[in-house]
Amino acid sequence: MSAPRPGAPRPLEKLALSLKAYPTLLRIGLAEAVAYRTEMLVWMLTLTMPLVSMVLWSSAAQGTRLGPERLGSAELTAYFLITLLLRLLTGSWVLWQVSEDIRSGTLGQRLLRPVSPLVVYTAEQLAPLPLRAALVLPLALGLLATQARSQLTSDPWLITAFVLALPGAWAINFLTMVLLGMMAFYIDSAAGLFYAWMGLYTLFSGYLMPLSLFPLWLQKVSDVLPFRYMLDSPVKMLLGWPIAGGARDTALGRGQALTSLGIEYAYVAVLALLVVLLWRRGLRRFAAFGA
């Protein structure tokens, strides 16, 4: 990917081409998603971890309030339901697609097209979102209709922050999964990496419990890792809880939400850069060694 070959599209041309092709890519991606709707539904049903956590924690908080924030059963139930919603909307499994393409050599076919495979991957992963949102809608409405409604914040700033955090969460999910998938350029089996990553994710993202229930040192660790910005932080924005712990206070909450958004999108930028850089190196290796 050094000097452009004669006849090959220059970077700016490539960009224009990608933009022009994008709507079509999205359309095709959506059509594929519809064709695989059963698989998607089954996948969505497999996301039960938040519910499993919810069962434990709502019982643990029965008749009392836990942690420095005094969280009761109702609060914890709402937390996990929103976690589930968020995970369903922003989760990404492009890792398997990427590593399979690299391993089987199908990446070669993708590289023949004038649009970068990375761009195509984003289209393929973005396209099903409307379908996913539609499938998730019942849960969301149920949330709003039931008791959990009372848990949601009414502060418009926080709600805006939540909405703004959604694309970032999706982006971090997508980029980290692409990064892991790209490891197929270098190592044999993606499964081990994936499980290690999922382990860290489960622990540090708020999947198991609101991070404020962690011992303090563990909370500090989770603050610097990208995982919490995919789940715990946005959820707390919507619930109006202080993101970094402490008593509920509107001004404090808004300030923390802003900081959280900042760190989140900083991670997005860093990860995007990493992906582009490592992609180029990986491609060189791929071209050298073949499939």
Place this chain on the structure above:
Amino acid sequence: MVAAKHTAEEVLASVSAAAPPPAGGARSGDAAPVATTGETAIAVSELHKHYRVYKRPPGLYAAMRSLFHREYEDKQAVRGISFRIACGERVGFLGPNGAGKTTTLKMLAGLLHPTGGRLEVVGHTPQRREVAFLKQITLVMGQKQQLLWDLPPADTFELNRAVYDIPTAQYRQMLGELTEILDLAQIMKTPTRQLSLGERMKCELVAALLHRPRVLFLDEPTIGLDVSMQVVLRQFIRTYNERHAATVLLTSHYMEDVLALCPRVLVIDQGQLRYDGELKALVHLLRPEKRVTVRLSGPVPDVELARLGTVVSSGPNQVVLQIAHSDLRAAVAHLLERLPVTDLTVEDPPLQEVMRDLFARPAAPPAPAPEAP
């Protein structure tokens, strides 16, 4: 001069409508003669198979609609096939894709339940899948394999020994015999995933024959193999058939397989049996002509050649003519006397062409491809 050509369909229709197909006992053809015991190995009578295929239309709206009202299509895969095969015979199944060959084969092996008709293989009803029945048959599928992928074929052999409950002595003897014929000593111990396609196919055959089955169902066994390997496999199948008097039923797209192995063929098209008899006779029926290849020492005007028969190809020194059987004698005599001929060969038209003609359906539209249920 050239006889009016009927379409292949008409010819076959007239054949099927005429005398019933010959039963059992093949006469010698191109392939080596087959010794049979006269007992019936396979008896099929009015076999029918149809199944329902659900349509899965694309698009979101159609998908929603299909939740309430599923559209389906009844596909007739096999429509009333009848034939008899004697023990020790080698028979080829010919037919275009989707004709019902594999379906028939699977019904014979007990993998599919027929929708109608009677079926008996070595005295058993296949669909009951009795242990005694399963131990006497084997099915080899060219595009699929039963070998364990990560382990050497030797381990698959061991597994099959246990599954088929093969006595040690017989196992050792069969394994020795098979590995010797196919030259497998080395590759038996290599993990399957490291073997080439040809080596895998050889091991696949061994795994399928360890229990010394009396009936072999071979579904495109040589597909994807190179020519030398195809020859090896054909020779092997013939050897096994001769040594153990096993009945062989073969489907293949490679005409050479059928030519080399099967004196008798059953032609199946759109689920119906179109022809049952000698391969040579079929060729005569469809192409009552011979191919004459002539080497000439000097140029001959095309007009003159055209008077003798259809010119298939003409080069500077060589001409290929297609001449009707009835005119053959006169034409050859004329060629030898009047034209500067240095070499002359008379043979049947290539089987591939004959088959292509047979299955060409100029009028009927192609059948829609069935979706997996």
Place this chain on the structure above:
Amino acid sequence: MGRLSGLRPAARQYGRLLGLQLRVSLLAGMQYRWDFLAQGAMQLVWLGMSALPLLIAYNARAAAQGGTLTTTDISGWGFYPAAVVFGCFCLLKAVLDGAVNPSLLSVIDQIRKGTLDFVLLKPADAQFLVSTARFEPWHVIDAAGALALIALAVHRQHLATGAALPGGLQLGSAAVLLCCSVLMLYAVWLLVICAAFYVVRIDNLSYLFSSLFDFARWPRAVFRGALQVVFTYVLPLAVMTSFPTDALLGRLRPWQAAWAVAIAAGLLFLSRRVWRRAIASYTSASS
């Protein structure tokens, strides 16, 4: 030929087959040695990590109520009994992931590739062949870890509350109930796999099942009201882990034991019927 006289050699043949299948899986697993150790280690890490919520929940509740770990209870279950339940869950999961899943998952693959035909051609029971096709041997590592956890928790419970250590009867009944749990899991798994005969493109089914099974990691009292009824009588998740724990801690009631055995038997019977029905449809509808 009487059925009984054919039973002994049949049992011997199937026993030999099972041994061979195990050996084959072990050999195949050993091919990737690094995988064996790495996977085993990974499983242990998972085990430790998934125990964390339990620990933190009890600690949090203790802190909120002003008690200690050993005196706090959630829905009537103390910390150590809950840990035993969790240990049973991990043990069952190890058996599930190591012995049940790999084989039954390969069925889906075989259906898609068309190689299930070879299984049906063999003169041995298809369900047996398919269920013993593959094992993942490194799960003995986390099975051992789970057993250690159970032993530790039982011991601590004994120290904390002065309850008696489990004797022969308790251990025996716990073992029987755990076997029933494994059989229940197997039967439900088989039912799920049978769905693949009818709707071919379901790869995620294994995840669905594992996800549902996740609910079995907590004591059954944690599920309240209707949910507890469902998880005890419909999807016996609560039965699988809580009942053996009750047995170990010496508080098993006879109806529990009877119910567990009844469910296991019933599910096995049902799954066998559905399997046969699925095979029948496979051989009648495919081409």
